[in-house]
Amino acid sequence: MSVENEERAARRWGQGRGVAWAVVGCLVLGGVLMVVPPDGGDGDGGGGDGGGGRAARVVGAAGPEGRARAVMTAGAPAALPAVASVVREREARVRDRPRDHTSWAVLGVAYTERARRTGAFADYPKAENALRTSLRLRPTGNVDALEGLAALANARRDFRAAKHWGEEAVRVAPERWTSYALLIDAYDGLGRYKAARAALGRLLTLNSGPAARARAAQVYWDQGAREDAATTIADAAASETTPVGPSAAAAAWWVRAGELAWERGEAAQSLRYCEAAGSEPEADACRGRALAALGRTAQGVRAYRVALSRRPSAQVALRLGELYASLGRAGEARKQYGVVRTLVARAAGAGVNESLVLGALEADHGDPEVAVRVLRAEWERQPGLRVADALAWALHRAGKDEEALGFARRATDRARGGEVRSAAYACHRGVIERALGLAAPARRHLAEARRLNPYFSVGGGRRFA
The missing domain is CATH 1.25.40.10 (Tetratricopeptide repeat domain)
Known part of the structure; x- marks a missing residue:
């Protein structure tokens, strides 16, 4: 249902697509209906x-x-x-x-x-x-x-x-x-x-x-x-x-x-x-990820570039860098990772916390030990599921799989509050379990990741789109 x-x-x-969109919903220049005290x-x-x-x-x-x-x-x-x-x-x-x-x-x-x-x-x-x-x-x-x-x-x-x-x-x-x-x-x-x-x-x-x-x-x-x-x-x-x-x-x-x-x-x-x-403004990045997943990678790259020109975002810059890497464009990927670092630093200067993005960047494209330090501190401040998953992956990348599995379980076990059904979380747990020689649960969680989202990059455990 x-x-x-x-x-x-x-x-x-769908019946009404194709023309310019209305100026606002609840905030309008001119005058429309809205809710007020x-x-x-x-x-x-x-x-x-x-x-x-x-x-x-x-x-x-x-x-x-x-x-x-x-x-x-x-x-x-x-x-x-x-x-x-x-x-x-x-x-x-x-x-x-x-x-x-x-x-x-x-x-x-x-x-x-x-x-x-x-x-x-x-x-x-x-x-x-x-x-x-x-x-x-x-x-x-x-x-x-x-x-x-x-x-x-x-x-x-x-x-x-x-x-x-x-x-x-x-x-x-x-x-x-x-x-x-x-x-x-x-x-x-x-x-x-x-x-x-x-x-x-x-x-x-x-x-x-x-x-x-x-x-x-x-x-x-x-x-x-x-x-x-x-x-x-x-x-x-x-x-x-x-x-x-x-x-x-x-x-x-x-x-x-x-x-x-x-x-x-x-x-x-x-x-x-x-x-x-x-x-x-955020629609371009949304389109970029969908286009990349559908194999229309050139259009995906263009959409991401437009997104970044309209609204600088460390998360979007990381996605574009990983898309470049998946296409074998290593030089452009490295340049994009530099953009990520710049945007994270600018955000920090304005009091904006981009620890999750920085941790993901360091875990896969920089220094995993730095990722662990950043994400461990974030976990102490704000112990949500996204942080648990990110810290689990950083620990795995740093070769600390036993500790990593504990955080991966936090992100995925209902008994620990991990009710989100996420391909990323399941994939990360499966990769960590495989590294520990836990073949059966690894197969189960990697298969779950594929069922939840076949477009997720299961082999590397990171999404490029």
Whole structure:
């Protein structure tokens, strides 16, 4: 039944493809429907329950105030031109009214979103300054600033900080559903999957719309419910897609649907979803991976190059380097690995944690001992499944297979919380078991990896696409 729902969702967007996509979903230049807090105002938006729960209402959103409020309350990706407009408006506003705590909070959120969408690392320190200024101006009841700081911490992959700020936001405004969405990301990054499920349950009692369903899809995936996750994210994207094209939120969700389809070994479906995302900045990388998996490697390389020109990303640069390596283009691969190091360093300078990417690079293309040090420290900070898998692989590459197997088991055993059904995790465990002479479990886990995603590079244990 879930497969039928996914196919129906795909047909819904397919009927309207081919024209320009709508400017935004919940944040629009000009004026469309959006969700705002009950007060509908600007200066005191951080007080009370903060809105965004059952009391939220739908109104017309026009002009600077509407755009700014949408940034704070939509709970979904916004169109980049609208974000840029909010930045300009709020920069002017805080120059004129430097004690306007709400404008400082809106500005901080907009800086974070612009950085996330464009890879402009310099916006992250600006976001932190703006949000902390808002909190200093209104230190109590300022849920806008608290949520903004949680979103900033998630974007920087500082999940402990995100948990702190998200829980503070919930304490101040327990009926504001967007705080629970932020906490899901934080708990997921910390490996606290039961807490993430509890946060999702609370979120869905407050909001059952597309943005809430998109968050639910990630939790379903982490629980190993791959088809439910794929259906849910595709349906959320389809519900925000019209014959004109997807909203900004829907475009981001189509990209996520494409990523999940690739993880399920459905490269052709992944490509269709990525194409549905239109000009979403992350869609090019999504297309690149699907094209490479389908053997259309020249097109895949071009898509990755476009992605990096539009939005610098250490993860995408690593994928491109590994694609070059798989094609025998060793010189270009080495050059790309240098780009990865540069981007990781730039990110670190802005407080962004790229330990997983750096660990993967060092494990397979640099110094595995360095990878182990980086990822062991990351495990101490944020012991999630992704870190467990990455550390297991780094330990294997460093010749420490017995210790590696312990972390690989953490990433794959349900009893240890490893509910994600991932070809990467299964493959890494199988390779480690094979190195230890555990032939039967090695065969089982390598076969599982092939079933989960035949496009994963089983032999090397790393994905190049």
